[in-house]
Amino acid sequence: PSGALLSAVWLLLGLAGAWGRQVLAAGEGRSLAAPRLDSFPAQVWQLELSAVPGLLYVLCARRGIYCLSPDPKSDGSDRDSEDGELPCALISVDPDACLLPDAALCTFTVVADKLVTLAQGPAHWKVQLFECPRPGEDARPRGQVGEVELSISSPLTGPLGEPTAPRFLPVLRCVSPAGPSTLLSRVQGSGGFLLERALFGLLFGVDASLLESPVILCGLPDGQLCCVVLKTLVTSKLSPGDPKALVKILHHLEEPVVFIGAVKTGSSAQDVGDTHPDCLVALGHDGRVLTIKAGCDEAGTLVPALREYRLPGPVLCAACGGGGRVYHSTTSELCVVDLAQGGVPSGDLGDPPSLLCPAGLGVCSVVTLSVLSEVPEGTRGLLALSTRGRLMTCRLQLSSEVSGPTRAAAASTGQKIKDLLSGIGTVSERLSSLRKAVEQRNKALTCLNEAMNVSCILLSGREGPKPISCTVTTAWSRPQLQDVLTATFWLENSSGLCLDRGWTLCVQVLTSASASDSDMASAATTYTIPVDRLGPGDRREVTLPLGPGEDGVLHLPLTVSCALHYSLREVMGGARAPSESSKDSSDECCPDVLPEQDGISLPLCEHTVDVLWCLRFPGLAPAHTQAPGLLGPLCDPVDTFLGSFLGPRSEPTGPASLRAKFLPPSVATIKVSAELLRAALGDHHSGTSLDCAALQWLLAENAALDVVRARQLSSVQGVAPDGADVHLTVREVAMTDLGAAGPLQTVEIQVQSSSPASLCGTHHAVIGRLQVMVVEQAARIPGPPDLRVQCLQQTYSSHETLLREVQTLRDRLCTEDEATLHATAQRLLQVHRQLRSPSLLLV
Structure with missing residues (x-):
């Protein structure tokens, strides 16, 4: 077979896991006979054929790199069989053929007279450079030339510290700038490829461009895509500095890198013989695709343009062909995508497409793939190896009559998919809105039902405490x-x-x-x-x-x-x-609606x-809960009037002292029938004297009720909201001159205060409670006791006379001068005291 085809066959058979340790060669167009082989000591991970000096390099798992001569040496038994099959080439594997024994080696590549290896360490990857043996020399490397370490994201050791075999093997490729002096112009099929000079300089720097040095690209299982300039690696042991500075990380795919290649995506991408790729391609195991091209920013400066795609995974193998095509194999089918500008329309001329549409080729279970160059014009050849060890050649038509409609159909299909997705999104949004409206209405109906139930139990009018x-x-x-x-x-x-x-x-x-x-x-x-x-x-x-x-x-x-x-x-x-929300926007209620x-x-x-709610009793509170000092009103008219008579003096002039000196405490009393009060108190009177129970009933809403009940008090000294003292006393008394059948047992409620306002307020509060009590007990008590009507008439007549005098005195206060004003005021106070004696009686 030809050199390119033989190289492809070596590469395919070496990477096929189903073939294990077997290595053989076959001619194109002929079936394979039963192979006669000599086995390697372990599974073959990689093969690479070097054109000069014509050696075959084989990497065995955990053994190292073997160097063999691919020229077959036939003996007398290797004759053509009767059916015309070609004899199989048998290569002897001698233990001395191990060129580089190293159990940590995972991948390698040959660059001219240099051997580049990638070894696995416990906490890093190690790139090593060796000089290959020359023709006629011993098949041993002449020594290590350079070395550099690559960092990893997770350790590569097992629980006992021993190195573990990687689940995915790393990828090692050699990239050279396109030109007449390129070292790899004759060995592109041996793991290296060319790259356009503009993109080469953007990715790898000015030093690599000026030196025209190949660059080693490393795709690691943790997703890192990094590079090392080969000529700087050669002199790494001679130059000072940190060797890690030689490593440059281009990107991180965040998944194992399984392929690195290059394609032409410009206007001449359809030229099959074009050997100047302008786009670097990297594929991940889960289907992530990275393309890097030379683009321009807003200022017109060349910058690397990165774009990521997503293809169905997992990706088992891949290969780059002419016309911007990338072939990749999944577990179900062999597919091809077009990265050229003529594929799916993109935004700018020469840019990769915005969407990749893989097309199936009708081949499945491909684990290794290679693109053939020596094929008839207008076609593309692929050499593939299946999981069952079947070697296949595929020929694809590249005519515009076939590719044009295919691309148009792909673009039309993409547009239809976008329209369908847009329609689905619109329907989904409408459905979501309707579903939300239905849920809100159902929730509103549930709330209204609960509101009706609450209204029924509160408006039912049943006796007892409300729910x-x-x-x-x-x-x-x-x-x-x-x-x-x-x-x-x-x-x-x-x-x-x-x-x-x-x-x-x-x-x-x-x-x-x-x-x-x-x-x-x-x-x-x-x-x-x-x-x-x-x-x-x-x-x-x-x-x-x-x-x-x-x-x-x-x-x-x-x-x-x-x-x-x-x-x-x-x-x-x-x-x-x-649809109803917009109609009701003008029906907003006014802010003053109740x-x-x-x-x-x-x-x-x-x-x-x-x-009575607001009285404070500082003397009843415990020491640790004593209320702070009480503040009186801001301005009391009575205190202002009394203070004007004193002038500047040394004695205290506070409200309490002024009231005590000029206004003796006023007293108001109310008498209630003991029978009426016992009926009103009911069970609250049991175990307690009637006077104590009456005081507790009056202070039922006051915060000091618990203390009054605990101490069984019948008299308390409190402070009104205006700061004046209020003395509240409850006691049982007998009225001898009112009852017709004898003394009438009553309970006297006495209110005493030096502030007329506080006295009136407390008196009014007591009367209000007694009025409610009388109304409630009127229907329960048979009738009032027998009273002396004459005594009641005398009391009423005397009160009528006093009320007329009060009205006369009030009118006189508005007309008299200051000389007689004091006497009139004194008489008015005396009349008010007479009106309260005898006190109000409730029977």
């Missing part, structure tokens, strides 16, 4: 320099339902205008707190400030109303179809926060 309740407690705090009254709301869900998205806790605080500002309307503040999610048995705590207001005064009483609000707009807003107009409001509770 969803809100309790309120008050406490004093001092976040800054002023005392602040805060309310803590406990929203508790005792039902089996869940309050999900759309529910809001609405708290409205209504402040009554003071007597001095009778022309002002009551102010209301509304707080909205999203519930988020309140499952069965869950409890949510919310703390809000109640006062004082901007004027620094806490206006009591306060009406605090709590309700659950369910927003239909929030729940139904996301349940609209995609919450009740776009949802459901369910009342929970309503409380009146009065002075």
